[in-house]
Amino acid sequence: MIKIIAIGVWVCVVSLGSSYGMALFASKSTPTEKQEPSYFEGLDYRKTDPITVPVIYEDKIRGYILARFVYTIDGKTVAGLAVPPDPFMLDEAYRVIYSAKGFDFDRPERYDVAKLTEDIKKAVNARYKKDIVEDVLIEQFDYIEKDKVQHG
Numbered sequence: 304m305i306k307i308i309a310i311g312v313w314v315c316v317v318s319l320g321s322s323y324g325m326a327l328f329a330s331k332s333t334p335t336e337k338q339e340p341s342y343f344e345g346l347d348y349r350k351t352d353p354i355t356v357p358v359i360y361e362d363k364i365r366g367y368i369l370a371r372f373v374y375t376i377d378g379k380t381v382a383g384l385a386v387p388p389d390p391f392m393l394d395e396a397y398r399v400i401y402s403a404k405g406f407d408f409d410r411p412e413r414y415d416v417a418k419l420t421e422d423i424k425k426a427v428n429a430r431y432k433k434d435i436v437e438d439v440l441i442e443q444f445d446y447i448e449k450d451k452v453q454h455g
Contacts (some may be wrong), residue, residue, distance in 0.1 A: 346437060347378045351392050353443065356400040364449050368400055371443040372423070374436050381435075388427060388435060395426040416441055 307416045353371040376393055380387065397423045407413050420439040427436045 304414055331343070338352065345378055346375045347381060348375055349389065350391060350442065354393055354397055354400075356397055358393055360411040364444055366448040367452065368446065369443060369445045370396060370400065370441070372396060372420075373442050374424075375440075380381070384431075384435070388431075390437075391427045391430050392423065392436070395423050397428070397432055399423055406433045414444075414446075416444060426442070 351372045351374070353369060356368045356370065357365045358368060372392060374388070376388060399419055402415075403419075420441060423452050424436050424439045
């Protein structure tokens with residue numbers, strides 16, 4: 304009977320010792336320094352409503368650009384804004400697309416979308432007078448010629 308009790312005490316001591324050893328090892332191997340947050344931590348992704356922008360060349364409407372954007376913004380920052388950024392995003396997108404020069408009607412796929420998104424981001428941030436928008440992405444960007452638009 305004493306042998307069984309001694310074996311039970313020995314198993315408890317070994318279990319407690321190994322648990323203590325693993326806890327001590329894990330606490331020393333865990334980094335204690337604070338890690339930098341990733342780029343996407345705390346960012347909200349928001350979609351704009353679609354916009355239709357007429358493309359005018361030589362005083363005539365040649366077609367329309369249909370566009371929809373996604374932008375990233377800090378969640379804490381947007382919660383503190385008195386005016387949401389959506390109207391500014393749409394307004395600046397419309398202005399940038401409408402005022403674009405040198406649109407190639409034969410090859411609309413060559414439109415400089417990287418410059419477009421950067422211009423929209425800069426314009427919205429300029430309106431707020433601080434960096435609110437982190438990035439602007441394109442969800443939809445289509446060119447439709449005027450004669451291919453179906454009415455009613």
